[in-house]
Amino acid sequence: MRVKCDCESRCTALDLAVDASGSTAITASVGLGGANRAADVRAVQSLLNDVRPDRGGPVPPLDVDGLAGPLTNGAIGKFQRKQSLPAADSRVDPDGPTLQALNSERSNKGADPDRRTREAARLATAVAAMPDVQLAVQRAISLTEAAIDFAMLGKGLTTSSEPFDFVSKHFKFEGLSRDRTLADLAFIKTTYIRMRSVLRGRTGLTGTLIFGANMFDIDPHPGGSPSQAKAYVPREDGEGLVTSRIYWTDAVDGHPRDRFTYLTLHELGHFVDEEDPSLEIVDHGYAFFGTVLKLNHELRMHNADNYAMMAFDRTFGRARLVALYPLLAAMPA
Ligand SMILES: [Zn+2]
Known part of the structure; x- marks a missing residue:
């Protein structure tokens, strides 16, 4: 696979x-x-x-x-x-x-006899996390829009630097030209908007609804999935897998709902590259290993965890983010 x-x-x-x-x-x-x-x-x-x-x-x-x-x-x-x-x-x-x-x-x-029960609970938690995921993506879009206003207009009666500073904390905008800043903020906004369209579901070429409510499934290869992976997106259809789904593995069982929220945000980043390779969001660093904090601006722009981190941080706060990923305590406040 x-x-x-x-x-x-x-x-x-x-x-x-x-x-x-x-x-x-x-x-x-x-x-x-x-x-x-x-x-x-x-x-x-x-x-x-x-x-x-x-x-x-x-x-x-x-x-x-x-x-x-x-x-x-x-x-x-x-x-x-x-x-x-x-x-x-x-x-x-x-x-x-x-x-x-x-x-x-x-x-x-x-062959674990409790497997079916655990799988049902896993899927139920993923679905229960969906409102949080939708809220986080919407907040991230609003935040990025406010940051764009600030980058275009500067500080004033209606614009504050706070949204821009928040985006910059996650994507390291320091030292960039104004044009580059605006272009990259637009890229971030577009990425979140594409995530939102995935969440809303869209119709495939054959008329079937892809993504949306059908987005989640149980990893059909218990023990055969990549070691330690909690969720994954297949690169091609086959072996009982389709690329329009996020597969949850048994490694996520027992984790809190916030983990499902965060991982769904992360996986959504991987979904948005289907149409244009230049929009590709991949994995350069992970919150889990703290490696995300070492990335420069260019890599963060294309790193799934940066999109998940900013949306989660903005919506649920730093304390809940650090509770999920303790190494992020080293992130600037
Ligand atoms: Zn990933």
Whole structure:
């Protein structure tokens, strides 16, 4: 499954070979002395990350980077020892017992009898968060409009610098020319307006309503989705997935509604690039890892978390934002 975004994960694009049974396959051996093809290594790293620590999974989770270094090889060996596999050689072979055991750990996870209940609760929370998402997008549009007024007119009886300062806190406008400032503010406003049109739903070429109320679905590959991802948007249709949906994975279960609100705002950013690649909103940094705070203006303009952060901050306040992402406490007030 190829995803446009596996949000809150340490990898940006994964190619996972998942067969009809849901098992992950590799083309050649991975680990100590293995062929270590990048896609295979990523598949094994993702499988290992899905193993519970008490079943031999790595702590902390591995970077899913396609590189078989000491941490990955060590994690394979640890898993083999914990599972008492025939050979603890720190290598996973395409038809070997270690790959079989890794897939079995993953499918055991999927065989959870409470799964249907948890999935229903997950979808219900995502839908319950929708009014908050709509409010946040509307507030972000109003905020950006007020910032544009200030950038055009300057401070006066009807214009305050506060909205502009708020936008600048999130998108770092310092040092830009007036023309560039106005152009980039217009881009931000357009992005939020496109998010709003997604929320309202629109009719596809075949007459079916896409997005809107049909926007959410349950990840149909429990354990097969990118490791740690809480929500994702597929890059192409197939394997039971369509690109007009946001898929929620079991990694989001138990999280507060604010998390669903924030992640929906983030995923909406990825939706708005369908028609024009120059409008693309991708992932350059995450609030979850604090990496969003290190981005310059140019990267922030195209980073999904910046759009989610500003809308959330404006609507629900800094305290609720920091409660979700404690590393954002380092953000200027
Ligand atoms: Zn993303």
